[in-house]
Amino acid sequence: MDQATPPPPPASAGSETRSRAAPALRPRDAATLILVDRAKKKPRVLMGRRHVGLAFMGGKFVFPGGRVEPSDRRMIVAGALPQRSEDALDARLVRPSPMLGRSLALAAIRETYEETGLLVGSRDYGPPASVPEGAWTAFAEEGVFPDLEALHLLARAITPPGRPRRFDTRFFVADRTAVAAERPGIVGPDSELTEIAWVGLDEARKLDLPRITRAVLDDLEAAAALDFQPFRAIPFYFERYGKGLRELL
Numbered sequence: 239m240d241q242a243t244p245p246p247p248p249a250s251a252g253s254e255t256r257s258r259a260a261p262a263l264r265p266r267d268a269a270t271l272i273l274v275d276r277a278k279k280k281p282r283v284l285m286g287r288r289h290v291g292l293a294f295m296g297g298k299f300v301f302p303g304g305r306v307e308p309s310d311r312r313m314i315v316a317g318a319l320p321q322r323s324e325d326a327l328d329a330r331l332v333r334p335s336p337m338l339g340r341s342l343a344l345a346a347i348r349e350t351y352e353e354t355g356l357l358v359g360s361r362d363y364g365p366p367a368s369v370p371e372g373a374w375t376a377f378a379e380e381g382v383f384p385d386l387e388a389l390h391l392l393a394r395a396i397t398p399p400g401r402p403r404r405f406d407t408r409f410f411v412a413d414r415t416a417v418a419a420e421r422p423g424i425v426g427p428d429s430e431l432t433e434i435a436w437v438g439l440d441e442a443r444k445l446d447l448p449r450i451t452r453a454v455l456d457d458l459e460a461a462a463a464l465d466f467q468p469f470r471a472i473p474f475y476f477e478r479y480g481k482g483l484r485e486l487l
Contacts, residue, residue, distance in 0.1 A: 271358070276413060302352075
């Protein structure tokens, strides 16, 4: 465990407020994608503000993401996740699945499209021959193959017990150049994300953020300082006996 700095209480993709009456929920697999623009000296990240009317983190600024859906397990891909990411995704799991990393990465890509209109992948291979119904049809129409090689695992966080919603969230990072296409009209006043913006890390910390997002921003800054070297340590946030912990995978 990293003892250098005490971590903030992990909130992952779950609610910021404990619910004493909440049942013991099993965390659901979820994924987030942090897009980083490194065109200038200081990196910028894409963040979006959730609709204030949403019961789940309404009004907070977040990275796009959400839970794994059945279609993510059926979508075809180009490339594979880096081995370091695959190894970290399997760590601490009793029965790791060979399809888990793939499904999580695809969930992060799909959710990014659904919430921002940005399609992460490659046009070098032509359109996917067949795709599941739903959001993945946009990738076929735009001729974009999801490319997992563009993603690297940055962190993992499990929502503490006692929250009304719990997620086992994996935070992936990809460069802005991995965005192959964009569809307008996704973000707006009546959408899940009412606004999105590319912001510097210091600027991002001044926004209304979930606690885990603030912690992952620190992890992102540390990874950027190492030029995102593939074998860097990957933080894992969770709670044990009421104590928030940060260990390294």
